[in-house]
Amino acid sequence: MVYFIEQFLNGVELGMLLFLLAAGLTLIFGIMDLVNLAHGSLYMIGAYLAATFAAWTDSFVLGAILAVLGSFAVGMVLEVVAIRRLYGRSHLDHVLGTFGLLLFFNELVRLIWGPAGLTLSLPNEMLTAVQILPGLFYPLYRLVIIGVTLAVAFFLYVLVMRTRLGMLIRAGASNREMVGALGVNIKLLYTLIFALGAALAGFAGLMQAPILTVQIGMGENILISAFVVVTIGGIGSIRGAFVAALLVGLVDTVGRAFLPDLFHAYLSESAAGSLGRSLSSMLVYLVMALVLIVRPEGLFPAASK
Amino acid sequence: MKSPPDHRRGARFGLRRAVNACVLVVLALVPVYAALTGDNFAMTLFTRVIILALAALSLNLIMGFGGMVSFGHAVYLGIGGYAVGILAKEGFGSGFVQWPAAIAASSLYALVVGALSLRTRGVYFIMITLAFAQMAYYVAVGLDRYGGDDGLTIYQRSSFGPLIDLNNKTLFYYLCLALLLAGMYLVWRLVNSRFGLVIRGARSNERRMRAIGFPTFRYKLVCFVIAGAMCGLAGALLANHTNFISPAMMHWTRSGDLIVMAVLGGVQAMFGPLIGAMTFLLLDEALSRVTDFPDLILGPILLFVAIYLNGGLDALIGGRRRG
Numbered sequence: 001m002v003y004f005i006e007q008f009l010n011g012v013e014l015g016m017l018l019f020l021l022a023a024g025l026t027l028i029f030g031i032m033d034l035v036n037l038a039h040g041s042l043y044m045i046g047a048y049l050a051a052t053f054a055a056w057t058d059s060f061v062l063g064a065i066l067a068v069l070g071s072f073a074v075g076m077v078l079e080v081v082a083i084r085r086l087y088g089r090s091h092l093d094h095v096l097g098t099f100g101l102l103l104f105f106n107e108l109v110r111l112i113w114g115p116a117g118l119t120l121s122l123p124n125e126m127l128t129a130v131q132i133l134p135g136l137f138y139p140l141y142r143l144v145i146i147g148v149t150l151a152v153a154f155f156l157y158v159l160v161m162r163t164r165l166g167m168l169i170r171a172g173a174s175n176r177e178m179v180g181a182l183g184v185n186i187k188l189l190y191t192l193i194f195a196l197g198a199a200l201a202g203f204a205g206l207m208q209a210p211i212l213t214v215q216i217g218m219g220e221n222i223l224i225s226a227f228v229v230v231t232i233g234g235i236g237s238i239r240g241a242f243v244a245a246l247l248v249g250l251v252d253t254v255g256r257a258f259l260p261d262l263f264h265a266y267l268s269e270s271a272a273g274s275l276g277r278s279l280s281s282m283l284v285y286l287v288m289a290l291v292l293i294v295r296p297e298g299l300f301p302a303a304s305k
Numbered sequence: 306m307k308s309p310p311d312h313r314r315g316a317r318f319g320l321r322r323a324v325n326a327c328v329l330v331v332l333a334l335v336p337v338y339a340a341l342t343g344d345n346f347a348m349t350l351f352t353r354v355i356i357l358a359l360a361a362l363s364l365n366l367i368m369g370f371g372g373m374v375s376f377g378h379a380v381y382l383g384i385g386g387y388a389v390g391i392l393a394k395e396g397f398g399s400g401f402v403q404w405p406a407a408i409a410a411s412s413l414y415a416l417v418v419g420a421l422s423l424r425t426r427g428v429y430f431i432m433i434t435l436a437f438a439q440m441a442y443y444v445a446v447g448l449d450r451y452g453g454d455d456g457l458t459i460y461q462r463s464s465f466g467p468l469i470d471l472n473n474k475t476l477f478y479y480l481c482l483a484l485l486l487a488g489m490y491l492v493w494r495l496v497n498s499r500f501g502l503v504i505r506g507a508r509s510n511e512r513r514m515r516a517i518g519f520p521t522f523r524y525k526l527v528c529f530v531i532a533g534a535m536c537g538l539a540g541a542l543l544a545n546h547t548n549f550i551s552p553a554m555m556h557w558t559r560s561g562d563l564i565v566m567a568v569l570g571g572v573q574a575m576f577g578p579l580i581g582a583m584t585f586l587l588l589d590e591a592l593s594r595v596t597d598f599p600d601l602i603l604g605p606i607l608l609f610v611a612i613y614l615n616g617g618l619d620a621l622i623g624g625r626r627r628g
Contacts, residue, residue: 035428037561085612091374091431093611096568099561100607107600224439224557231432278447285436285443289421292433296425 002136007257008250013142015249016149020204021226022233022241023156024197030236031172032190034083035091037098039201039226040219041105046071046202047209047218048109051118060123067206068199075198079191087190106216117215120206145207152203153242160238169193173236225252228288234298244299248284255280321623325576328583332482336475348474349546354586355481356542359488361566361578363535368564369572370496371528372508373423376431377438378563381411381533383445383555385540390550391451393459400463400471407541408534414441415533419526438555445552456551463545471545481542485579488535493575495531504528569610571619580618 025039049070054063078101086097122141129137160166168189171179180186205219212218229248233240260276267275291299332355339348360382367373388407397403418437425433451457462471471477495501506514507521514521544550553559562585570581588606592599614620 029428035431082608082612089611089615091428092368092564092568092572093615095374095376095561095564097608097611099565100604100609100611102604103600103607104604107598107604111598111601220558224435227432228436231429235428274447274449274453278443281443281446282440285439288436289433289440292425292429292436293421296429298429 002133003257005133005136006138007254009138009142009146010257011250011253012246013145013249014253015246016146016153017204017208018222018226018229018249019153019242019245020149020200020207021222022229022245023153023238024200025226026230026233026236026238026241027169027173027193028197029230031169031176031193032083032087033176034086035094035098036083037095037223038078038101038105039197040223041102042071042075042198042201043205043219043222044109044214044216045074045105046205047120047214048113048118049202050206050209051120051214052113054120060120060126063120064203064206068203071202071205072195072199074202075195076191078198079194083194084187084190102220109216115216117213120209120214122210126210141210148207152200156238165189165192225284228284232288232291232298234300237298237300240298240300247287251287252280252284255283259283321574321576321619324580324622328576328580336478340475345474348478350586350590352474352478352481352546353543354583355478355485356539356546357563357566357586358579358582359481359485359542360536360539361563361570361582362485362488362492363532363539364563365567365572365578366492366495366535367525367529367532368567369577370492370501370508371504371525373525373529374431374564375434375529375532375560376557376564377418377434377436377555377560378532378536379557379559380438380441380555381415381536382540382543382559383441383550383552384411384414385537385542386544386550386554387445387448387451387540388537389463389541389544390457390459393461393463394451394457398461398464400465403463404538404541407537411537411540412530412534415530416526419529419533423522423525423529435557435560438557438560442552442555442557445555452551454552456549456553459544459548459550462548463541477545481546484538484542488538489575489579491535495528496575500524500527565607569607569617571617573616574619574623577617577619584618 021039021043025036028034028036028039046067050063050067052063053066053070054060057063057066082097082101086094126141126144129139130143132138132143158166160169168179168184171184172186172189172193176186179189201219208222225248229241229244232247233242233244259280263276263279295301332351335347335351339345360378363381364375364378367375385407388410389403392398392403392406414437418434422430422433422437445451446454462477465471469476469480471480496505503514503519503521503524506519507525511521540554543554566581566585567578568581569585570577570579574580589599589603592602596602610617
């Protein structure tokens with residue numbers, strides 16, 4: 001039971017990180033209709049910036065704040081210089097262009113920070129584990145991740161549902177042309193949305209950085225998971241992204257933790273090991289394929305076009 | 306009643322023909338060059354270009370002409386490769402067994418993926434094809450007997466008895482080239498047939514095609530399977546070329562590479578995938594010789610083509626095409 005709760009919390013933590021990535025991705029997808037393969041690069045840049053700034057300022061929190069601002073700035077520049085010119089083009093051009101950006105950013109990071117990875121160490125007070133149930137100790141930092149990302153999710157909710165900017169974002173997701181026709185500064189709105197997505201991705205990257213190493217290509221696999229989340233949730237829907245992120249995080253973590261054991265009961269040691277490993281890695285894709293087969297537009301399709 | 310732009314188009318059409326002919330001549334002469342200079346690396350590089358061009362061509366059949374953007378096409382390279390590798394490991398060395406198995410396995414996978422995916426549209430289709438490719442990727446990672454994550458070395462190339470010896474690099478090169486040309490001929494015939502008209506019609510307006518009585522789902526599915534089969538063959542060639550298979554063959558970035566090749570060359574052009582594959586691989590090779598950071602230049606080039614060359618490199622030699 002203790003093990004299960006621990007894995008459950010790990011799943012929630014992964015889900016919340018995926019939500020940070022997927023929220024930006026789903027907005028960019030839903031509003032600008034842009035397939036952005038470079039979103040994982042922003043995640044990577046967030047982590048690298050945090051590691052660098054934290055080393056300069058000698059403070060994790062300051063480094064994190066600077067890194068989020070830095071990711072926001074990188075996102076803004078990227079949108080103005082390149083991304084903006086891809087709106088309204090075919091998805092194929094998006095794939096070509098943003099794949100080029102992905103190659104560029106990987107190489108740029110290698111040029112600036114070198115091929116070896118970096119580490120971002122936590123302040124000492126974060127390194128403890130807290131007892132959340134009798135007999136269950138859980139790393140404080142992972143709880144902090146869950147708490148902070150929940151706060152960010154709440155902030156996003158307020159931003160999107162309760163502010164004028166959010167109203168424009170929602171309007172943009174359901175009918176882009178109409179928003180532009182009503183005299184909204186679409187260009188600026190798009191730049192802000194893209195930069196917001198970049199900041200969220202960078203934030204996800206820096207939050208994950210102390211747990212994993214900061215390395216080139218770290219955004220590539222998690223990008224695909226974020227795409228899975230966006231697709232399951234329904235493109236353009238933040239609520240869908242939230243539900244799907246939790247679903248994907250839990251399915252992935254719990255599957256990895258329990259499937260191999262489940263197979264051990266029926267199969268030989270090695271067969272169960274390899275089958276369990278494959279199947280638990282496949283599980284989220286299986287879930288996504290099933291969701292799309294039953295509901296071809298995801299769980300929460302954005303308002304009809 | 307000819308207007309001046311028509312003359313210009315005529316001239317440009319001639320340019321496209323000239324470029325395509327040049328590409329074919331270069332490809333035909335690579336072994337001669339290699340024999341004269343002893344530059345074996347050129348042979349290896351160009352064999353790779355041709356094989357990946359065949360894969361990009363098969364992707365372009367569904368993507369460029371059918372509007373089905375598959376973001377998991379490298380999976381068929383992997384399935385074709387693993388069919389050869391697994392059979393070789395189990396002692397079935399004959400190409401007459403391996404290659405049909407590669408084609409059959411990838412067709413079957415394409416049939417399942419297509420039947421389940423073709424209900425979805427747009428980005429959802431991109432993502433579901435990606436999901437199926439990822440599943441196959443993780444199956445390959447779990448195949449401990451066949452190397453798991455590390456991959457599997459193939460010690461014996463497919464044997465075709467006295468017919469053709471694949472260990473002979475020149476013969477293998479020309480076999481790949483012949484298969485690529487056959488593939489291009491097949492795609493050309495398909496696209497210009499009644500079948501191809503239905504596929505292209507479904508790309509521009511599927512609802513209308515259905516309304517006039519075409520079961521577009523079945524047409525698209527058949528097209529999807531043909532593309533999978535062709536790419537499976539390319540996978541069998543690739544396994545024979547590198548003597549090695551690994552899950553990395555079907556990593557999503559490989560699928561991205563294939564899309565990049567097709568789009569770079571121009572998805573509406575018959576020679577687009579070939580020119581795209583050639584440009585992409587040769588550029589990558591050339592850049593990594595002059596700099597330690599090739600992608601710093603290659604990435605912006607791809608971005609530039611995406612932004613400014615609507616229609617890929619083909620737009621440079623022929624202007625924009627209809628449709």
